[in-house]
Amino acid sequence: MSKLKTKSGAKKRFKLTGSGKVRVQYAYKRHNLRKRSQQMKRQSRGMNVLTRSDGNIVKKHYLPNA
Template structure:
């Protein structure tokens, strides 16, 4: 049986912490920044953690070997 492949879109969008939680880039900073406040833009830097129910789905369906 061949190896199962990781979804390429998922490997570009998600990463894992050392304890196995799923991180993602923050949303809302691709375009249309003129309508957003400076406070919002400052708070949207870096990464944040995915909610636990969603993290389970991401790990199970998109990363077959990342447990």
């Protein structure tokens, strides 16, 4: 059986924490920010932790070697 490859798009979008959780950037922060509320832009700083079920999908299918 061939080696499992990590999806290169997933490498750029997801990071794993030390305990195995999946961190991801908040969405809707790239452009058209003038129409977003200041509260939304402020609360979307930094990174977010995915739910356990979504994180398991990401780790199994997109980051198998991580």
